[in-house]
Amino acid sequence: MEDKKANILPESCPMIGGNDSYNYAHNSRYQKGAVDAVKEMINEAIAEKLDIENLTLASLNPFRIADLGCSVGPNTFIAVQYIIEAIELKCQAQGLNSCIPEFQVFFNDLVTNDFNKLFASLPADRRYFAVGMPGSFYGRLFPKASLHFVHSSYALPRLSKVPEEVVDINSPAWNKEKIHYRTATKEVVEAYSAQYAKDMESFLSARAQELVCGGLMALVIATIPNGTLYSKDTMVELLGYCLREMANMGLISEAKVDSFNLPLYIPSHKELETVVERNGYFSIERMNPLNHQMKQTTPSVQMSVLHLRAGIGGLVKEHFGSEIIDEVFDRLTKKVAESSFILNPENRKEIDLFIILKRKSN
Amino acid sequence: MEDKKANILPESCPMIGGNDSYNYAHNSRYQKGAVDAVKEMINEAIAEKLDIENLTLASLNPFRIADLGCSVGPNTFIAVQYIIEAIELKCQAQGLNSCIPEFQVFFNDLVTNDFNKLFASLPADRRYFAVGMPGSFYGRLFPKASLHFVHSSYALPRLSKVPEEVVDINSPAWNKEKIHYRTATKEVVEAYSAQYAKDMESFLSARAQELVCGGLMALVIATIPNGTLYSKDTMVELLGYCLREMANMGLISEAKVDSFNLPLYIPSHKELETVVERNGYFSIERMNPLNHQMKQTTPSVQMSVLHLRAGIGGLVKEHFGSEIIDEVFDRLTKKVAESSFILNPENRKEIDLFIILKRKSN
Numbered sequence: 001m002e003d004k005k006a007n008i009l010p011e012s013c014p015m016i017g018g019n020d021s022y023n024y025a026h027n028s029r030y031q032k033g034a035v036d037a038v039k040e041m042i043n044e045a046i047a048e049k050l051d052i053e054n055l056t057l058a059s060l061n062p063f064r065i066a067d068l069g070c071s072v073g074p075n076t077f078i079a080v081q082y083i084i085e086a087i088e089l090k091c092q093a094q095g096l097n098s099c100i101p102e103f104q105v106f107f108n109d110l111v112t113n114d115f116n117k118l119f120a121s122l123p124a125d126r127r128y129f130a131v132g133m134p135g136s137f138y139g140r141l142f143p144k145a146s147l148h149f150v151h152s153s154y155a156l157p158r159l160s161k162v163p164e165e166v167v168d169i170n171s172p173a174w175n176k177e178k179i180h181y182r183t184a185t186k187e188v189v190e191a192y193s194a195q196y197a198k199d200m201e202s203f204l205s206a207r208a209q210e211l212v213c214g215g216l217m218a219l220v221i222a223t224i225p226n227g228t229l230y231s232k233d234t235m236v237e238l239l240g241y242c243l244r245e246m247a248n249m250g251l252i253s254e255a256k257v258d259s260f261n262l263p264l265y266i267p268s269h270k271e272l273e274t275v276v277e278r279n280g281y282f283s284i285e286r287m288n289p290l291n292h293q294m295k296q297t298t299p300s301v302q303m304s305v306l307h308l309r310a311g312i313g314g315l316v317k318e319h320f321g322s323e324i325i326d327e328v329f330d331r332l333t334k335k336v337a338e339s340s341f342i343l344n345p346e347n348r349k350e351i352d353l354f355i356i357l358k359r360k361s362n
Numbered sequence: 363m364e365d366k367k368a369n370i371l372p373e374s375c376p377m378i379g380g381n382d383s384y385n386y387a388h389n390s391r392y393q394k395g396a397v398d399a400v401k402e403m404i405n406e407a408i409a410e411k412l413d414i415e416n417l418t419l420a421s422l423n424p425f426r427i428a429d430l431g432c433s434v435g436p437n438t439f440i441a442v443q444y445i446i447e448a449i450e451l452k453c454q455a456q457g458l459n460s461c462i463p464e465f466q467v468f469f470n471d472l473v474t475n476d477f478n479k480l481f482a483s484l485p486a487d488r489r490y491f492a493v494g495m496p497g498s499f500y501g502r503l504f505p506k507a508s509l510h511f512v513h514s515s516y517a518l519p520r521l522s523k524v525p526e527e528v529v530d531i532n533s534p535a536w537n538k539e540k541i542h543y544r545t546a547t548k549e550v551v552e553a554y555s556a557q558y559a560k561d562m563e564s565f566l567s568a569r570a571q572e573l574v575c576g577g578l579m580a581l582v583i584a585t586i587p588n589g590t591l592y593s594k595d596t597m598v599e600l601l602g603y604c605l606r607e608m609a610n611m612g613l614i615s616e617a618k619v620d621s622f623n624l625p626l627y628i629p630s631h632k633e634l635e636t637v638v639e640r641n642g643y644f645s646i647e648r649m650n651p652l653n654h655q656m657k658q659t660t661p662s663v664q665m666s667v668l669h670l671r672a673g674i675g676g677l678v679k680e681h682f683g684s685e686i687i688d689e690v691f692d693r694l695t696k697k698v699a700e701s702s703f704i705l706n707p708e709n710r711k712e713i714d715l716f717i718i719l720k721r722k723s724n
Contacts, residue, residue, distance in 0.1 A: 062505030102505040106493065111484075115477045119496040122473075129505055131468065132494040134481040143424030143464040143491055 034153060034220055035075045037290050038354050039082045042218055045356045046086040049285050050149075051214050052094060061101040062129070063087060064147045066210075068137040069155020070107040072117040077126075079151055080105050083218075084128060087149075103128035108141060110134070112314075136160060138202045142210040150207055153220040154352075159263040160199045163191035167259050179240040180262045196265040200275040208281035211359040217282065219355045220290060226270045228349050235308050235332070235342060236262065242331040243320075251327070252320055260319050262312060266350060282357035290352040298345055301337045305329055396515060396582055397437045399652050400716050401444045404580055407718045408448040411647050412511075413576050414456060423463040424491070425449060426509045428572075430499040431517020432469040434479045439488070441513055442467050445580075446490060449511075465490035470503060472496070474676075498522060500564045504572040512569055515582040516714075521625040522561045525553035529621050541602040542624045558627040562637040570643030573721040579644065581717045582652060588632045590711050597670050597694070597704060598624065604693040605682075613689070614682055622681050624674060628712060644719035652714040660707055663699045667691055 052060070065083055070076035084103055091100045107118060111134040122130050135141050137152070138160040165173035166181075166188050173187035181192040207217060240257075247254045267275075269287075276282055299307075309329050317325050341347055414422065427445055432438040446465055453462045469480060473496040484492050497503050499514070500522040527535035528543075528550050535549035543554040569579060602619075609616045629637075631649075638644055661669070671691050679687045703709055 062508060104505050104508070111481050115481060115494060119473050119477060119494075122496070129503065130496070132477060132481075132496070134484070134492070134494070141491065143466050146424060146466070 034290060034352060035078050035082075038079070038153070038218070038220060041286070041288065041290075041354045041356075042079075042082050043086045043089070045216065045218060045286060046083070046090055047093070049356060049358060050087070050090065050216055052087070052090055052096065060099075060148070062104045063101040063149070064104045064106065065128075065149045065151065066106040066108055066133070066142065066147050068108045068141075068150060068152040069158070070109050070113075070118065072114050073121045075153065076107060076118075077121075077123050079153060080128070081123075081126075083149060083151060105130050106133045106142070106147075107131070108133040108135065108137060110136060137206070138199050140206045140209065144209050145212045147207075147210045148212055148215045150211060150215070150217040151219075152217075154222065156200075156203070156219065156221050157264045157266055159192075159195050159265055160202070161195070162261040162263045163195040165191045166261050169258075174258075175261055176258050177240075177244060179243060179257070179260050180236050180264070182234065183237060192265050193267075193271070196267055196271070197275055200267075200272075201279055204276065204279040204281060208279070208359060213359050213361045215359045216285075217355075217357040217359075219353075219357070221272065221353050221355060222266050222350045223272055223353050224266055224268050224349055225351060226268045228268070235304065235336060236264075238335045238339070238342070239308070239328070239332055242328055242335060245331065246324070246328065252324060256320060260316075262315065264312075269351075269353070272353070272355075276357065281360055283360055284355065285358050286354065286356040288354045290354045298343050301333060301343065304343055305333045305336060308332075396652060396714060397440050397444075400441070400515075400580070400582060403648070403650065403652075403716045403718075404441075404444050405448045405451070407578065407580060407648060408445070408452055409455070411718060411720060412449070412452065412578055414449070414452055414458065422461075422510070424466045425463040425511070426466050426468070427490075427511045427513065428468040428470055428495070428504065428509050430470045430503075430512060430514040431520070432471050432475075432480065434476050435483045437515070438469060438480075439483075439485050441515060442490070443485075443488075445511060445513060467492050468495045468504065468509075469493070470495040470497065470499060472498060500561050500568070502568045502571065506571050507574045509569075509572045510574055510577045512573060512577070512579040513581075514579075516584065518562075518565070518581065518583050519626045519628055521554075521557050521627055522564070523557070524623040524625045525557040527553045528623050531620075536620075537623055538620050539602075539606060541605060541619070541622050542598050542626070544596065545599060554627050555629075555633070558629055558633070559637055562629075562634075563641055566638065566641040566643060570641070570721060575721050575723045577721045578647075579717075579719040579721075581715075581719070583634065583715050583717060584628050584712045585634055585715050586628055586630050586711055587713060588630045590630070597666065597698060598626075600697045600701070600704070601670070601690070601694055604690055604697060607693065608686070608690065614686060618682060622678075624677065626674075631713075631715070634715070634717075638719065643722055645722055646717065647720050648716065648718040650716045652716045660705050663695060663705065666705055667695045667698055670694075 065080060067076045067080055087103075088100055091097060105128045107115075107130065109115075109118075113134070115132045115134065118132060119130075133141055137155070163173070165171040166175040166184075168174055171187075173185070173191040175181070175184050175188045178184050178188070181189045211217065243252065243257045243260065246252050247257045273284065273287075276284055313325060313329070316328060320328070336342055427442060429438045429442055449465075450462055453459060467490045469477075469492065471477075471480075475496070477494045477496065480494060481492075495503055499517070525535070527533040528537040528546075530536055533549075535547070535553040537543070537546050537550045540546050540550070543550045573579065605614065605619045605622065608614050609619045635646065635649075638646055675687060675691070678690060682690070698704055
């Protein structure tokens with residue numbers, strides 16, 4: 001099952017807020033590249049797939065949009081702006097100029113997200129009513145049939161939790177010494193894969209209740225081609241190496257390293273299609289690779305590590321304590337700098353997919 | 363016009379969040395008393411005035427509630443709980459058991475409110491979808507006809523801003539040396555009164571657009587009986603005295619004291635009725651004095667000053683700087699302790715009103 005291991009590149013990390021220089025707002029250029037790349041795709045999807053006239057009859061006004069896993073901005077604001085402009089454009093194109101709805105936008109992230117920062121940086125010239133919605137998108141967040149459009153960009157590699165087996169010392173899937181499934185045993189990979197399938201089923205079932213029939217969901221999800229083989233030279237692998245090194249030096253406990261696993265998962269295309277089809281509430285209207293500019297460039301070592309830290313620094317801090325976090329990422333920076341492999345764009349195996357799902361009629 | 367001056371008691375102060383011991387969550391026992399006192403009134407208002415069956419036909423599901431000026435809890439959660447229980451009770455009484463709607467609750471306060479704290483303390487067992495809505499309730503906050511019930515408790519003495527004339531050195535309404543209209547000139551009182559009327563018109567017009575026809579608004583507002591005469595012994599008056607004393611000692615600048623005015627206003631019953639009637643979008647369904655238990659008790663000096671600080675400490679800090687705030691309130695504590703008048707419940711002139719307004723049909 002070695003071929004099922006995924007290569008978590010920094011761009012696939014979930015986002016965290018906060019006020020320090022390691023936060024997402026400061027280190028989200030890669031995602032910004034993706035947001036720009038999806039602009040045209042969102043435009044096309046709304047032009048071709050959103051049935052404005054029928055939705056109008058049901059409950060188009062106000063038009064409710066949710067961004068799931070929004071972090072603290074600014075990319076969430078840019079994405080929302082693109083969605084609203086595309087809908088306005090469509091209304092105009094259909095001669096429904098006078099019927100352009102009011103927009104209400106729900107910015108969602110975990111309750112630990114810095115919503116104060118998000119609210120303080122809301123664009124002053126926004127043409128929508130903005131609200132913050134704290135909570136896990138693996139559960140219900142919104143009333144039934146109350147949303148028209150859901151957007152989520154790079155939030156879905158984050159699992160609802162680390163699979164229990166991989167931190168259970170008595171389980172065959174115990175992931176000793178490692179912090180992820182990538183180079184782990186078959187049992188660990190299967191535990192992660194099962195958790196992913198379960199989480200996605202929860203995600204899709206919750207959204208199926210919340211979206212009106214005909215409502216759209218635009219997702220940007222990092223995936224790996226089916227059957228990909230991976231090198232061990234990835235940043236997450238090196239991070240695990242740094243942690244073990246620090247345990248060997250007695251700076252952190254070995255047991256702590258053994259019990260630390262990242263709740264992240266990059267599915268294959270096939271896995272993703274399978275969970276959507278098994279769920280049954282959505283049709284896949286579009287599934288395109290997203291080739292944005294930043295994908296072809298070689299990022300600097302420092303920027304890459306900052307990016308990873310923005311994504312998972314909080315998890316490391318929570319598990320190991322804040323006093324060691326600088327040293328962990330300093331060590332990682334040195335290790336990444338020594339590798340000519342990791343940051344070379346030619347060695348990236350992931351493909352970011354832009355996906356449009358449509359809520360089927362009941 | 364001396365008789366028009368209002369007596370701002372600590373209980374009428376707007377609320378602030380934050381993590382220190384001076385915040386609202388720690389010092390809101392008076393409001394909690396009021397929340398308990400309105401429970402029965404909310405029950406009755408919903409039983410008698412909320413036309414569930416007609417609202418159902420329009421857009422009852424989900425039932426959307428907004429609490430305006432929510433601060434960081436916990437009183438906002440208690441009030442919301444009472445409202446939801448009353449609606450469920452009414453549905454059951456009408457045999458609409460199977461039609462109990464889902465509830466979506468919008469917690470609103472200024473963007474400077476600590477929404478992170480609010481979200482972290484949301485009741486785990488809540489039976490509603492909770493969202494945070496940052497912004498001033500003197501402007502539009504929600505899409506048209508998207509709310510069924512609005513609640514606001516003790517938030518409406520806070521004006522949208524200090525009337526410009528009272529801080530304009532060239533205006534006849536310049537409020538030199540004083541920090542409020544209470545013992546000020548006729549011109550100052552009129553400037554505050556005009557600002558209040560303007561703000562309430564904005565408040566009511568915004569809500570008129572946001573509430574469905576037949577939707578209710580439950581407000582708890584501190585008022586003064588028409589033509590009330592006031593003593594100068596109030597906490598806000600003493601606070602002004604402390605600030606002038608500190609200016610005389612050179613601890614703060616005189617100009618700073620001259621330019622500091624509290625954006626708070628307590629209307630008379632008549633004024634309140636007049637703004638609602640002039641606005642025209644709402645019928646006054648109920649307007650009852652609220653006699654809650656805390657009203658009859660003599661609060662401790664320390665508790666009263668803490669309460670005032672929770673309400674307006676942020677304004678004092680913003681204007682004079684954080685380094686002097688402890689001294690200001692230490693001085694105030696001494697002054698209040700020297701007065702036998704201020705905390706005696708018999709000398710309270712304010713009457714808290716519980717008001718139910720109903721959105722008229724267009």
